[in-house]
Amino acid sequence: MLTPRFSVDQDDEFIFITINLSAIRFSAKNVEMAVDGSLFIFSLPPYYLRLRFSHELSEDERATSKFVPNEECIKIRVPKMNRGEKFDDLDLVGKLLARVGEVGDGGRDGADARRRNGGGSLIEEVSATDEKTEGGNLSSADGIADGLPARSGSQPETPLHESPSSESWEIDQIPPPVPSSLSPLAPTYGFNNQYSNMLLPSLDNNNDINELTNPDDLRPDDRIVQRLIKENLKFDLEYYANEYLTAKYTPEDNRIREILNWVSPFKELFDGSRKGEKVDIQFNHVEQDHMTDLPRRSYIIDDSRPIYYTIICLLYAYSYEIRSNEGEGNVESGWTIGKLTPQISCLDSQLIQSNNETEKSMIRVIVITMERRSLAYPLIRNYDLVKKTWEDVYYVLRCGKRGVLKAILAAREYFRFHDVYYIYCKILLDDLCNWILRDDGCGDKVLRNLAHALRKEVEEVGKKDIVFEMILYGDDRAQGGRDAVAGEDVEEEMEFINLEDVEEMAEESYLMAQGREQQEN
Known part of the structure; x- marks a missing residue:
């Protein structure tokens, strides 16, 4: 079964569902639709659509459906159980394509x-x-x-919305991991650290x-x-x-x-x-x-x-x-x-x-x-x-x-x-x-x-907090020099430099260049 493209809209009284049915021969006798509380189901082989809304729908004589050949779609109108009730997130189609009983965070025990x-x-x-x-x-x-x-x-931990935000994002103090039979065989990465051994083909390309x-x-x-x-x-x-x-x-x-x-x-x-x-x-x-x-x-x-x-x-x-x-x-x-x-x-x-x-x-x-x-x-x-x-x-x-x-x-x-x-x-x-x-x-x-x-x-x-570790060469470090003079033995030193230091050196260099230009003129 295929999930068709669809869109959903609403007014105070109805939910309007437009289902695109491309490249099929429409047959009304094969269409099945059902409403059960907040659940709407549509079936027309090979298409199947199940939508779950935030509020309940009503299945009565006000419900209508109409096939529009020029647009290759079927337009469905389903009444709301409570007139004036606003249904949330109708444009989040992935959220509407939902099932009951899924595990959210899998439980926190263990x-x-x-x-x-x-x-x-x-x-x-x-x-x-x-x-x-x-x-x-x-x-x-x-x-x-x-x-x-x-x-x-x-x-x-107190839920984030109940605790001061300044304490909610502290770094955990967790001991280094101990080797265990439960540890993954290969290093993991990606979303929720659930992937491994997937980067090599892209590196080859x-x-x-x-x-x-x-x-x-x-x-x-x-x-x-x-x-x-x-x-x-x-x-x-x-x-x-x-x-x-x-x-x-x-x-x-x-x-x-x-x-x-x-x-x-x-x-x-x-x-x-x-x-x-x-x-x-x-x-x-x-x-x-x-x-x-x-x-x-x-x-x-x-x-x-x-x-x-x-x-x-x-x-x-x-x-x-x-x-x-x-x-x-x-x-x-x-x-x-x-x-x-x-x-x-x-x-x-x-x-x-x-x-x-x-x-x-x-x-x-x-x-x-x-x-x-x-x-x-x-x-x-x-x-x-x-x-x-x-x-x-x-x-x-x-x-x-x-x-x-x-x-x-x-x-x-x-x-x-x-x-x-x-x-x-x-x-x-x-x-x-x-x-x-x-x-x-x-x-x-x-x-x-x-x-x-x-x-x-x-x-x-601030700028003082943005620090890089760089190699600065002997007497050239005041100018931020990075290249040794050809043929000379220059002592290499790793030093920390922040953005304020870089900007100060840049200002000094700029003022010296301006001074030389004025002297030449």
């Missing part, structure tokens, strides 16, 4: 024990047919939409997003080490200094003013909404089709916080690229988004070493990580652009799960049909979109608290 033993999710419940014949993402009463699972330890050596064989801590080394090597002191001086003294030579003045559509939507009301995010037919194509699975989530961290990083990367192009994408957008997102380019969902004893806030770690990467990889490397991008991320989060889903669906499009990058849809983006869509997945209250926690950390992180 999750901490599995983490301590170094194992990930041992079982994932997949719908009986992981095809597009039936839905597979129904709500669970014990979901995590309003809070996060308990941390490891004897005391359960020149996967230029990947930053890791032998990514299928690296453990999480090793990925972090390689990521940090690559960031330090990729940061170009002269490149950043030139961008800084150009933006400050000759902004007409680049587009930085226009880029910074560009207004995110999510900010416009948020500013245009009434206080206390949800932001009105609408999905077009193309986006609805993309949601229909998502895999319908249920997941066992031990700890949903790493998924939220992935959402932040991906939203930042997408927002950085879109702002850099003033609302448009280009052929390089997939590369930029992938490079900036550590969960994609470095398969790094942990972000900080397991033996960390200094950092306390994961949000701060994310902010520093994303700022380092956005000053090392993209074409435009400007600190004001970095801060402006965080503002864009804040407004996407404030638009709730619908806003987040819309942005990540858009980011996913740059990977979906790419000959090489599509692998990141398979291991991360498809599942992430599906999880956000679920009732027991991404929660509006969590996103709101996360937005406020993120804004606070962004304000506290």
